[in-house]
Amino acid sequence: MxxxxxxxxxxxxxxETRIWSRWADRLGVTRLTFMGVLGGMAALDRSHRDAFEVLRPGLDVEAEIRAWRLEDPDGLRENFNAExxxxxxxxxxxxxxxxxxxxxxxxxxxxxxxxxxxxxxxxxxxxxxxxxxxxxxxxxxxxxxxxxxxxxxxxxxxxxxxxxxxxxxxxxxxxxxxxxxxxxxxxxxxxxxxxxxxxxxxxxxxxxxxxxxxxxxxxxxx
CATH class of the missing domain: 3.40.50.1000 (HAD superfamily/HAD-like)
Structure with a gap:
């Protein structure tokens, strides 16, 4: 039981809509494009991290997160809150x-x-x-x-x-x-x-x- x-x-x-939307803005692609590629990764049984490689080949995601944190220390960035x-x-x-x-x-x-x-x-x-x-x-x-x-x-x-x-x-x-x-x-x-x-x-x-x-x-x- x-x-x-x-x-x-x-x-x-x-x-996670707002998180991925902020990532799209950060990478300079439309939100539709980012969401579409993310859905493609899901359909292909690939990691969500592979979406970054498709959209920005060679991107060091962890380095990008660190740079983002320095630029916008008070923002949500890749994080979430109660909203x-x-x-x-x-x-x-x-x-x-x-x-x-x-x-x-x-x-x-x-x-x-x-x-x-x-x-x-x-x-x-x-x-x-x-x-x-x-x-x-x-x-x-x-x-x-x-x-x-x-x-x-x-x-x-x-x-x-x-x-x-x-x-x-x-x-x-x-x-x-x-x-x-x-x-x-x-x-x-x-x-x-x-x-x-x-x-x-x-x-x-x-x-x-x-x-x-x-x-x-x-x-x-x-």
């Missing part, structure tokens, strides 16, 4: 906690994302990032760490994310239950693939979770 619900961050909780939360996030997380679920955020994010998420005062029990752990999805160690910090057996955890490759398939291999969210470029493309049948749930919004899960039964943490 599911006792804990763990959420990915980008395009699960956070709408980027999807509209269904707060209510859905609150409903899950009210129903008795342990709610955790754990995704592939840089160190500064932790502070940004904490500042949002989300109705969650804990927040973790890959950079904070030194472990990143889809590595098995990431999902083992999720189970460890939750104090739950893998089969008592539902991992919710927008990607098959990074989120739900490796979570499933770790013994967790999974929900694929049809949100963002990867979410829509991946939900249309045969492998999506391996997910326990395919959902169109976070508000569906409470109705699907009901209330957890009593369980003794491991």
């Amino acid at each position: 599911i006792q804990a619900v763990v959420f990915d961050v980008g395009e699960t909780l956070i709408d 980027d939360l999807y509209p269904d996030v707060r209510d859905s997380l609150a409903e899950l906690r009210k129903s008795g679920y342990q709610v955790i955020v754990a995704g592939n994010q840089p160190v500064q994302a932790y502070d940004a998420l904490v500042a949002m005062d989300l109705p969650v029990d804990a927040i973790y990032t890959s950079d904070g752990w030194g472990l990143a999805k889809p590595a098995p160690g990431f999902f083992a760490k999720v189970a460890e910090v939750s104090g739950r057996r893998p089969e008592e955890i539902l991992y919710v994310g927008d990607r098959l490759d990074n989120d739900v398939l490796p979570a499933g291999r770790a013994g967790m239950r999974t929900a694929l969210l049809r949100r963002g470029p990867w979410g829509f493309l991946h939900a249309d693939r045969p492998d999506a049948a391996a997910c326990d749930y395919v959902i169109d919004g976070l508000g569906e979770l409470v109705g699907l899960l009901g209330s957890p039964s009593p369980s003794t943490p491991v």
Whole structure:
């Protein structure tokens, strides 16, 4: 029986539209062009970082981020804040906690994302990032760490994310239950693939979770 619900961050909780729009402006291409190339990377199972190579061959992304930080130290740049939360996030997380679920955020994010998420005062029990752990999805160690910090057996955890490759398939291999969210470029493309049948749930919004899960039964943490 599911006792804990763990959420990915980008395009699960956070709408990344403004982030990618700022990158388009930074690189001097139209936002449509940047978004189109990014979607192409998703369709081709390539990293989002490859979009930068397509648009600006040879670009050192980390050096560009450092230069951007110096030029605009007070701006959001490649980061996010509470304005980027999807509209269904707060209510859905609150409903899950009210129903008795342990709610955790754990995704592939840089160190500064932790502070940004904490500042949002989300109705969650804990927040973790890959950079904070030194472990990143889809590595098995990431999902083992999720189970460890939750104090739950893998089969008592539902991992919710927008990607098959990074989120739900490796979570499933770790013994967790999974929900694929049809949100963002990867979410829509991946939900249309045969492998999506391996997910326990395919959902169109976070508000569906409470109705699907009901209330957890009593369980003794491991």
